[in-house]
Amino acid sequence: MKKLINNPDEVVKEMISGLLYAYPSYLRKLDNVDVVVRKASPIEGKVGLVSGGGSGHEPAHAGYVGTGMLDAACCGAIFTSPTPDQVYEAIKAVDGGKGVLLIIKNYTGDVMNFEMAKEMAEMDGIKVSEVIVNDDVAVENSTYTQGRRGIAGTIFVHKIAGAKAEEGAELEEVKEVAERVINNLRSMGMAFTPCTVPAAGKPSFTLEENEIEIGIGIHGEPGTHREKIKGAKEIVAELMDRIVSDLPYEKDDEVALMINGLGSTPLSELFIANKEANEYLMGKNINVYKTYVGEYMTSLEMSGFSISLLKLDDELKSLLDASADTPAFRQFK
Amino acid sequence: MKKLINNPDEVVKEMISGLLYAYPSYLRKLDNVDVVVRKASPIEGKVGLVSGGGSGHEPAHAGYVGTGMLDAACCGAIFTSPTPDQVYEAIKAVDGGKGVLLIIKNYTGDVMNFEMAKEMAEMDGIKVSEVIVNDDVAVENSTYTQGRRGIAGTIFVHKIAGAKAEEGAELEEVKEVAERVINNLRSMGMAFTPCTVPAAGKPSFTLEENEIEIGIGIHGEPGTHREKIKGAKEIVAELMDRIVSDLPYEKDDEVALMINGLGSTPLSELFIANKEANEYLMGKNINVYKTYVGEYMTSLEMSGFSISLLKLDDELKSLLDASADTPAFRQFK
């Protein structure tokens, strides 16, 4: 294991410390818990947005704390959901009187820990709502299972719900728009190489030199199946076929597209995937309204990427276009 | 070789195509040459800034084309300087009547190709100046050699010269400020793992599982020496010792700091390096005015990072703080 770290057990603490050195005007950390909040929290008269999850997905989620997106990010251990007391402290720190929305990715651990915190905060009289993001179409959605996972599409929830909250909307309205995003959001990813959790010290799985893993999650969990390596065009088409048919996205739909790098896939390759994704969608007469290419939700140094598609309506478009100023997501009208 | 590409020979073309799909409001491409320019080029009454180099360093340099930074980026083949005709076309496309500044990284190939283009454009009556960035202290600077290389510190030249040009300054003034940046700029990098040029199909060097390469360049060129792997704090101190003593940076200096990921080092680890870098500088009473952490100039999927330090004066500070809006660098006052 070759990592730029000091001690596997201190990765999260030291990372947060380095984050605060880099963005002192954006962020502060709560005492005693690994929670990063907006410098000015709580913001009076604004619904607070809290997300988070295991660490190792940087810039998610702390990188999205700032104007027009999140108010707090709870940083769990690497690939491990944060604990209820972290989330509870986050809720208390960002409640500006209008209540708090939890944006949870659909993992057993995340859901249980966030919900325990919600119960704790509600006992304090804070209004708390939650939405559960489950954009990953690689995973079957059935009542007998856990349901689909939440992956990179979550950033669209942060962005759009964040813009709505920034406008001064009520908790119910922010929740409604977040759910609208989730309902219109689908994603899927693949990997060329695995990643190594620092405390584990070795890769979470192995792939042959000519093998790829389709339907990978963002925690080094194995995907749905393995295949022989193939070209960018074929890989994009395989993921897109699954994504597009799932909602389904249809002719003349307007969509936002995200090509998300999982860690060590060069930006140049993500742009090649973006070319293929745009051309695939053109072929189906689906209109790309806006494109995001970059590392939005990573899986340590995994090599691979995911595609997310969000079907837009007029309100979603205008919220997506709204200004945002956070360490990792900046956009100005 | 596992890459998200279609064909090693089409990487640059397809990458540019994907870049344009992502940023249609920022960028356009010149006909027949791999040159990306600002959508609105040429901008009347503004000095044009042209940079570029081999591809494989994304987001450098096309990601920095936009308001407050570059007007054009010439994209060479992977790790290969662009050709004179590319640079010549770029100069012609961005000259708004006030002349053009070439920002060249100090590599034999880059310097020769850019200077051939400069001669061609001057024959057309265009005023062209150049600055040569040579921030890499890993390489000895002597009259008997090529001189130091240009690496990630180049982004500071783009940012600050770009802000100066955006203000409407004259070519001489923009050149002067760019040179001031270069004179106060030092960088050094290291690698954990090599990278693979798509057309070569195999890594450009090999490192043992417990070895690191100090003083690495951004083209998979070997560095100055190899060492046993060590902790982030020690690695940062080794690079910093070299950087700080080179200028030298002194007590009470104000500096901009960049922690630049070379490709597959996770952002979480770059933040750990940032923590160490900030604490190192504190120990020397050097004040960090502004910090940049991210992938600014990569080396395909190399794992490793570089540190850049820029000593600031009042004008450099205000130019560094100026707004910029490009695909890969966004900052708003």
Next chain:
Amino acid sequence: MIKLILTINDVAKIISNIAEVIEENKQYLTDLDAAIGDADHGINLDRGFKAVKEKIPQFLDKDIGAILKNVGMVLVSTVGGASGPLYGTFFMRMGSIALGKKAIGDNDIVAMFEAGLSGIKERGKAQAGDKTMIDAIEPALNELKKSLEDGLKFNEALSIAVNASYSGVEMTKKIAARRGRASYLGDRSIGHQDPGATSAYLMIKTVANYVDKLQQ
């Protein structure tokens, strides 16, 4: 027949034995999780039980219920992931049964075990056969109750329960996960042993070993 009695000291000792067993099996549990999860189960539990071990001395002046509740709360606030709230709930529910008690006997232990298991089921909404820790806990509880009804000594009954738990763990290899992270793998999870069931088995076995020494 001498009935089993566990004092505050016994409970504290058992918990610290569990912490040791988890530490010894940290890598093993993590490797199991790597195959069908995210390679952190051993790391998670070890982090939690290390914190528990550190805090245990502070709880020794309390009753058994309070001790277990505190153990649960420490687990909840240090483990994270799926296993944190689940094991945390397990210990907290056990604690609520033992509230105020300075010593516990056979019946208490069975009741606590029962309350802990239903806590896990409520929190995680899983059932036996979903390939989770429940597959190691429920058969153990069932066998324990049955053996005690059959008149076996507690340590004997517990040893049968350990065997049932072990079979439960073995059984998880044959089924596909329907809850937790492994469920994303669908049928690809078949053939792999559930890490949470394994850690639950290890804990039950640790209790049994302790009781066995006490009762023999």
Next chain:
Amino acid sequence: MIKLILTINDVAKIISNIAEVIEENKQYLTDLDAAIGDADHGINLDRGFKAVKEKIPQFLDKDIGAILKNVGMVLVSTVGGASGPLYGTFFMRMGSIALGKKAIGDNDIVAMFEAGLSGIKERGKAQAGDKTMIDAIEPALNELKKSLEDGLKFNEALSIAVNASYSGVEMTKKIAARRGRASYLGDRSIGHQDPGATSAYLMIKTVANYVDKLQQ
């Protein structure tokens, strides 16, 4: 003694032979560059000479000077890197000596070679001993001139030049680079053969092989 005469067709054939040799050695040159540079020298030249080969038919109605100038321009605009402008300049300068000529003889060839080399030196500001292509070109030129003065046939002189070029390539292994990307390595570049010197040697040898067939 029959003097050597190269026609337009000969020149075109030699250039296309060089393109083939570069293609054959693409991997080899790239591997050499990987050791002390950035692993692209073979790729760069192959890209350039492929473009040259494609364009050659368009130049055949021109004179030798124009052909070589065009070859140089194609190399400059397709190779990039350090070797693009250097080899490009080499061919363009050779072309300027042969401007207007439909055939070239011994003296022309020597003069062209000389002009090409000084072009490389002007453009790259390197000298013999800096571990560059110059170390394969300059000794070859010197030996060629000397052998012709000694009255050797052109093919014989050229064969001696090829040997000198080869020794120059071998010599690059013993010295540290002072120009180009390899110079960043300082003394670590010692022990490695310069890729540009190697490609220059391969080109000179290709010319010699052609001339040899012609003159024997």
